[in-house]
Amino acid sequence: MALPYGYVKAKIATAPQLKSTRRPHEVQYHLHFGITVDGAQWDIAVNVGTTDADDLLKYKLVFDFNHAALPTLANAAEGSTDLTGTAVLPAIDFQRSDFLANTGAWRNSDVMDGSSQVEPVASLERILLRAQQSALDVYVFGRFFSEGGGMHDVHMNQGSTGGFIHRAGDDANDHNDIWQDGALLVDLGDPEWALYVAAFDKQYVPTDDLGNPAQDARPMS
Template sequence: MTLVYGFVKTRLTSEPRMKPSRHGHETQFHLHCNLDVGGAQWDVAINVGTNDSDDLLKYKLIFDFRHPLIQTLAAAESGAHELTGQKALPALDLLRRPDLLDNTGKWRDSDVMDGSGDAEPAATLKRLLSRAHQENRDVYIFGRFFDQGDGLHDVHLNQGSTKGFIHRPGDDSNDHNDVWQDGAVLVDLGEPEWAAYVSAFTQQLVPTDDLGNPLPDATTIS
């Protein structure tokens, strides 16, 4: 299937709320928010971790994000922006544009999720999104658009996965790896620096090839 990728420039119309979702042997947890996208109500599912200690997240929560990308995004019109097939900013590729994360500190390990709101990064990200909602701030969310309905998901690294996510040339029949389709959340808090959230599952391996599949010497992100 064709994976439609892009970002929305939006404002939140609800407080963030945690929801579990069963995936195979593990439960993944997402923060959901309602979004105003061109007058329509959208949903977003932002990955914040799992209950599986073998498949947690690597993440960064950055409160001093500085990059020329923010000027490009600030100048964009509100609404949905499709970036499918683009190979340059503002489409995101955390591996092919490593400068996006220059001087942003080390990747952190997520906590094992138990369904409460106390584990990280869920607790801090929830406070950030709540502030954006209460202060009516612009929020920029990158990910894949829902196949049915209005919304975004896969708000995380979208390459380097194995098994059923391998991308085979000419075969778009599965939810596969891709380059220049990484997810992220950026928030304009009215300051020179923005806040940003990026994440990857520990089972996603880097570096990747031109299809987004792990190279033979790939290891977990660090």
């Protein structure tokens, strides 16, 4: 089964803050910021990197993003939009759509050290602060929190191994899936949009119909 997925369109209510989460073999870092959805404050957690040099984040930060799906987003009402089970844009799939066409090569994130001077933290933080100060529309694609208001998994959500393997009919874990990739977009004013997308080195492509690594898959790195 598919996990709850979609996007939210909102203005930023609280400035981004870098926070860490300890995992078994690394520390993962996210930029957290608050948005207001239907009168309630939501927490947004955007992946920006890890302390593990063998499992860095691949990312794209595009300041002149253009795609046929943008008018649909621009005309959407503010608030959350559920895209669970949707297999067409504006649901995002890095492998099965042209969403990332003409966006250039993936870049390697810096090894995170807890500071906001490393990339992509520094650049993304500047964009988010600009969006907050200028009341720009921000669009976050990812998975909805199971409890409370918020979104996480703002990165590629397929091609992982181990505990993320998707077994049909089992939603007991935070599993792979197709048409559930995360992204962050900021409408900087026509015709400028900024796009941020990310994936981990140890995610594998291509993927099968469940979002698991295919037989011939290779690491993102």
